[in-house]
Amino acid sequence: MSYTDAQIWGIIALLGVGTFLIRFSFLGLVGDRELPEWLLRHLRYTAVAILPAMVAPLILWPEANDGDPDPARLAAAAVTIGVGIVLKNPILGIVAGFGTFMGLGALL
């Protein structure tokens, strides 16, 4: 990470204020008004749209492996997704995935 302290605090401040404004938007500024259906329909998919876009290159082309696919990371990702879908429990997903990563890392 190569940011100055001022830049890091700037990121924290902008993200904090921006997040507050999103949360305050209708409560504080707009009031008791219905959101249009098309907007709600898009907002419902924000998390499942942004996070996979961020994660896909990290899993497929990890920098720690010079950008080449790494079997241990691919397997760990598959285990985390599988456990997450079946058990609906994110913490168990992380534990199982990281266990797979460490275990295969030790073996390979």
Add this chain to the structure above:
Amino acid sequence: MTQAISPRQAFRHGARDAAPFTIVVVPFSVLFGVVGTEAGLNLAQVMGFSIGVIAGASQFAALQLMSENAPTLIVVASALAVNLRMAMYSAALSPHLGPASLGARALVAYMNVDQTYALSVQRYEAAPPLSTRAKVAFFFGTSLPIVPLWYAGTLLGALAGTAIPASWGLDFVVPLTFLAIIAPALRTRAHVGAALASVVAALSLACVPWNLGLLVAGVTGMIVGAEIERRTTPPGAAPRRPA
């Protein structure tokens, strides 16, 4: 004869309903403290994120992009995009909490996270009905086991993080955290479609500078998800409009 529920009782009910969520909040906040410290943030900065933002997924998103040295505006824009869904939470709470004082609404907004929102809206729509003051108290009750533990867990993780060697490969925990958050959210074909479209777009736009491909991929995923939902929702289930 039924007696109105006092704000004090509503506060206790909120705290009781939110208590089981500590099982999720504590590990996530500890994890953020650990990986934030490992990534190179100091204690004050790690705490600054958890106190100033209180939004797990976007905090991890900012951390990941910062460890890739993305431009600061991209870090902020992408992490805010993760939080856009909270506009929907704000809209859902406003019919109930609109009459409350501005100070109360501002405090509610600050603590408006997945769990406090979901529990509160669920309660507000159930019987027996609550007065506005009791509704505010219920919301603050749900925040009690969640917000202070978010701070405390982060602090614990940040202190532990300084003792964990970098060789443990904890940086890989962040991508796994995202996958673990996404997987249970893949409830419908629309959610799966949104995720797949965003992955395809992100991989094909990987060479676009300043991580801008990420934002384009995010918007693509949202559009695809919304479109699948629109096409698969039977006409009868759509909200009725005046002709």
